[in-house]
Amino acid sequence: MPVTSLPDWIAQFAQPEHVWFAKRLSANDTLQTKAHQAGPYFPKDLLFRVLPALHDESVLNPRVALEAFIDSHPDVRTVTPIWYNGKLFGKTRNETRVTGWGGADSAVLDPASTGALAVFVFENGAEGPASSLHVWVCDGYEDEVFGDVLGPVEPGRLLIWRPGEPIDLFSTGSAFASCQLRPSQMPDSWLTGFPSAADIVRKAVELRPLQSEKPDVRLLRRRDCEFEIFKAVEEAVEAPKVAAGFAGLGQFLGLAQTILQRRKSRSGRSLELQAREIFIEEGLVDGLSFSHGGQSENGKKPDFLFPSAQAYSDPSFPADRLRMLAAKTTARDRWRQILNEADRVQTKHLLTLQEGVSASQFAEMKAANVQLVVPAALIDKYPQDIRSELMTLDSFIYEVRTLA
Structure with missing residues (x-):
């Protein structure tokens, strides 16, 4: 205790x-x-x-x-x-x-x-x-x-x-992301109303197209780029308010809470939005090759269904050709949340950026039919005896290409 x-x-x-x-x-x-x-x-x-x-x-x-x-x-x-x-x-x-x-x-x-x-x-x-x-x-x-x-x-x-x-x-990631934007490089609308997580992800894709790189490399480098963009916009938008001072404690606490909630919202959505951009770049079509935010049973919304939410809802579509992918930055205590998101899919795929799991926790995941999808550069951070059982984002995309 x-x-x-x-x-x-x-x-x-x-x-x-x-x-x-x-x-x-x-x-x-x-x-x-x-x-x-x-x-x-x-x-x-x-x-x-x-x-x-x-x-x-x-x-x-x-x-x-x-x-x-x-x-x-x-x-x-x-x-x-x-x-x-x-x-x-x-x-x-x-x-x-x-x-x-x-x-x-x-x-x-x-x-x-x-x-x-x-x-x-x-x-x-x-x-x-x-x-x-x-x-x-x-x-x-x-x-x-x-x-x-x-x-x-x-x-x-x-x-x-x-x-x-x-x-x-x-x-502690890529030293060469360097996507710090000056206010003059940001759209005017960003300085008056904070951009959405999707807007910042699209800007990271624009600054780091990286089309010659594999999906795993693109994902991590763009995540670093996106993080720097977010910090730069936060500084440009919020620093003047801090410098101007506050009328009282309530105003200060209100701004602090807004900043924290925005950070949590960006963190929560970033990985799935980055994955969606990569799926499209790899020739998968939203609504045909995959569904982002489509429904499964009882209004549940897995991050991604393959080949589509329509195929998932069709009882005649073979269950062994269905896949679901959840995107969670950390998996240690959150992987169980995905177990009931798609009843027709036996093996649940989970894309994560977590730098390793314990052997006992991996055994639990495996027993629950959870397949970890980990960017290739992070696989060496996992115990050596389970690395061969991890799937890269590149190999996951290769697998789902044939599902439709």
């Missing part, structure tokens, strides 16, 4: 003297891939900020000790933030990690935590060297509680926040 309730924990640490860091634990952060590098990844700039003594270029691999309270489980450890600075000494590594979590007994390294949202709070880290580290590893839908405070934290995205300041949300 946690040492406190999650709302109380958030209230305790939502103070400007603390620094928050949030990420979804990848299989390489936990012990799932068995390629573990002694602790979850932390950005260098963050650790140098909250633990200045770590930034010591005069010694090889400087380190400090820090007491860590895993309040979600509970557990207490003395962990060791390390700067692997071998590159300064003729070696190759230049990264920071935090070690000493206690192996698989720790919720941070437990393979079952793969895909979970983890929030790390460096106590008093905004005012000098952090005095301690407090951690919450989410279970079930606890990440939705954090979503009301931080907005969505997607796989491959990192979030740094000092309460009272803007949330610094950035990507």
Whole structure:
């Protein structure tokens, strides 16, 4: 049992003297891939900020000790933030990690935590060297509680926040996406009414056509591009309102809630909208080769039905030639939501960007006839013994071409 309730924990640490860091634990952060590098990844700039003594270029691999309270489980450890600075000494590594979590007994390294949202709070880290580290590893839908405070934290995205300041949300993905638009490059309508998720996806496709690349590559590079476009538009639209100030607390909270809800809405729809664009580019026709948002039984709406919603509703159409695809950025606690979305389809396909799952969770998915569809570049983030059982987006498209 946690040492406190999650709302109380958030209230305790939502103070400007603390620094928050949030990420979804990848299989390489936990012990799932068995390629573990002694602790979850932390950005260098963050650790140098909250633990200045770590930034010591005069010694090889400087380190400090820090007491860590895993309040979600509970557990207490003395962990060791390390700067692997071998590159300064003729070696190759230049990264920071935090070690000493206690192996698989720790919720941070437990393979079952793969895909979970983890929030790390460096106590008093905004005012000098952090005095301690407090951690919450989410279970079930606890990440939705954090979503009301931080907005969505997607796989491959990192979030740094000092309460009272803007949330610094950035990507660990493609370094060459570079789709930051200046206000002068945005349609005028975007600056007066925030563009829809579909508008931003279409702009990402325009900026990154990538027609010579496979669908898997297009999907990830456009997602990075879309993320940068969204942040640029958010800055252009909302920054002037913040600079102008607020008439009262209610006005400030209203704007903050609007921004968080918009971020969650974009995150929730982005993957399916990006997939739809790729299906069309690959020669599939909406309404003929696939249906986006078509109905199955009792008004249920799977993200995609193949070859079409009309074929699905035709009892004479062979069930073994029907497919459904759900698009969920994270799958760890949400994959069960798709099990009843299309009764005629025995195997449910799930497109996800999650960076690994635990072996036990994959076994559950397999037993429930869920087939994971994972962009090719992410497959190496999964346990080696299940990689051959994953399907790429490219191979999924190849399979559904023949269904109509």
